[in-house]
Amino acid sequence: MTSLIIGCGNLGKIILERFSKKKNKIFLLEKNIKVCKEIKKKFSNVECFSDPKKVNWIKVNYIMICVKPNDSKKVFSEIKNHCNKQHVILSFIAGLEIKTISKWIVSKNSILRMMPNIFISSNNSSTAVYAKNLNTNIKNKIEKDFSEFGDIIWMKKEQKIDFFTAMFGGAPAYFFYILNCFNKIIKKNGFTEKQSLSAIKLLLKGVLNNINKENFKFSDSIQKVASKGGTTEEGLKVFSKRNNLFTLFERAILSAENKSKRISKKLK
Numbered sequence: 001m002t003s004l005i006i007g008c009g010n011l012g013k014i015i016l017e018r019f020s021k022k023k024n025k026i027f028l029l030e031k032n033i034k035v036c037k038e039i040k041k042k043f044s045n046v047e048c049f050s051d052p053k054k055v056n057w058i059k060v061n062y063i064m065i066c067v068k069p070n071d072s073k074k075v076f077s078e079i080k081n082h083c084n085k086q087h088v089i090l091s092f093i094a095g096l097e098i099k100t101i102s103k104w105i106v107s108k109n110s111i112l113r114m115m116p117n118i119f120i121s122s123n124n125s126s127t128a129v130y131a132k133n134l135n136t137n138i139k140n141k142i143e144k145d146f147s148e149f150g151d152i153i154w155m156k157k158e159q160k161i162d163f164f165t166a167m168f169g170g171a172p173a174y175f176f177y178i179l180n181c182f183n184k185i186i187k188k189n190g191f192t193e194k195q196s197l198s199a200i201k202l203l204l205k206g207v208l209n210n211i212n213k214e215n216f217k218f219s220d221s222i223q224k225v226a227s228k229g230g231t232t233e234e235g236l237k238v239f240s241k242r243n244n245l246f247t248l249f250e251r252a253i254l255s256a257e258n259k260s261k262r263i264s265k266k267l268k
């Protein structure tokens with residue numbers, strides 16, 4: 001059986017790379033002919049199509065949909081006549097609810113929502129998965145087939161995907177944004193990009209090393225650096241004054257979560 005990926009942008013391309021490593025045949029449906037040509041050159045086990053009619057649908061098991069929310073209705077209208085009950089539909093689309101997909105698709109497919117982040121490329125994504133009344137065989141198969149993404153976390157309620165999208169779908173970008181702030185400050189203080197990057201890399205390695213220690217606690221690790229009356233304590237006072245930084249992060253995540261909810265309403 002062959003997996004079909006629809007949309008080869010930021011996420012679709014990473015999923016394609018991940019699956020192509022297994023050496024299985026993969027179908028890709030991508031409307032951009034230039035992208036199709038590049039993919040054909042790079043991956044010998046990927047068959048790329050820009051017209052859904054050309055896909056050999058009988059061979060397909062998973063249909064992984066990786067297009068923007070605004071393109072989703074069009075994609076489902078293009079594929080609905082080719083879908084049969086055997087196809088397991090995996091939607092990676094932020095905000096698009098299962099009941100909306102069910103409305104758009106004619107056959108009674110198993111439909112799952114998956115929310116990973118770009119770290120699936122290195123097996124380091126926490127991926128939220130939600131499905132209604134999923135058959136145990138399919139559930140077990142999903143756990144096995146997608147174990148290379150990182151951790152699979154099954155959601156009991158579909159609404160929780162909105163939070164997960166905002167928190168972990170976006171988290172790589174938030175982290176890079178924060179580190180870029182550090183980078184700018186370091187360079188403003190006279191260090192080169194190279195010096196800044198290697199210092200930031202060591203810092204991250206140190207953080208990860210600490211978190212991996214037994215009985216790790218965030219508060220203990222903060223206390224170890226912020227000795228009483230010292231310089232770090234002064235820096236931390238700015239972050240924690242009126243809960244400044246915490247409130248800002250909380251507002252950012254909530255704002256992203258609300259956007260996911262607005263997408264759901266718009267697509268209904």
Ligand SMILES: NC(=O)c1ccc[n+]([C@@H]2O[C@H](COP(=O)([O-])OP(=O)(O)OC[C@H]3O[C@@H](n4cnc5c(N)ncnc54)[C@H](OP(=O)(O)O)[C@@H]3O)[C@@H](O)[C@H]2O)c1
Binds near residue numbers: 092
């Ligand atoms: N990026 C992430 O980190 C991430 C993480 C979790 C979930 N997601 C979700 O994944 C989805 C895709 O995000 P993305 O960042 O990968 O977007 P993207 O870079 O815009 O990729 C979407 C791709 O789908 C193509 N496409 C559009 N309509 C199509 C159609 N009818 N048939 C075939 N291909 C079509 C687009 O082509 P054109 O560019 O020519 O329109 C583009 O190449 C979104 O719904 C997002 O919520 C993304």
